[in-house]
Each structure stands twice: as structure tokens, then as C-alpha cells.
Amino acid sequence: MAQSYIRAAHWYREAADGGHAAAQNNLGLLCEYGKGVEASDADALQWYYAAALQGNARAQSNLAYFYAHGRGLPQSTIDAQVWYERAAAQGDETAIKALKRLIQDS
Numbered sequence: 502m503a504q505s506y507i508r509a510a511h512w513y514r515e516a517a518d519g520g521h522a523a524a525q526n527n528l529g530l531l532c533e534y535g536k537g538v539e540a541s542d543a544d545a546l547q548w549y550y551a552a553a554l555q556g557n558a559r560a561q562s563n564l565a566y567f568y569a570h571g572r573g574l575p576q577s578t579i580d581a582q583v584w585y586e587r588a589a590a591q592g593d594e595t596a597i598k599a600l601k602r603l604i605q606d607s
Contacts, residue, residue: 510538529545533545542567553587558588558592565580568581586600
């Protein structure tokens, strides 16, 4: 079967609407990069936040990145650190590295 971001977005949305945290994060990624859907930081944030609240470490790290860089919301080092710490506590390597950089740059 050929790769189809449009079909992936459809099925991720079905699962995300049902509260599936990994699907919410993945749909956020598609929204962030405009794969199969129109690129939208606001939509990406909505899905990352929903998944992050459920404890999804990847979504927490993605949300932290948006805070750290002020994408779609006001930049906040404090909020970025909070979300990176939550993801890092679960062993998310991306968050661990980003948290170290964030602390060093502060």
C-alpha cells in the first residue's frame, strides 16, 4: 500500500477523538508539519496538549519545544522546563537532552 498522510491523518483523528494519547501526539506531528492536513501550530498544540495531559512523554516533549520556541503561544522557558522535566522523568531522550540545553542557556 502506498504511503498516504491523508489516510494516516484520518485514522489518527479517529483514534485521537477517542482519547488515544499516542494518536493525539501523532496527529499533532502531522498538523505541525502539514502532512496530510494543513499545517497549523494551533492544531498541533491542541493535540500535543491533550496527549501530554495523559502522560504521553513524546507529546510532553513536543509541547515543551513549542513553549521553548514560542510556536503558536508566548515563549515560556518555565513552561518548557516543566514539560521537558515530565517527559525526561519517563526516560524520553529527546527531552533529557533538550532540558540540559535549556538549563545551560538559562
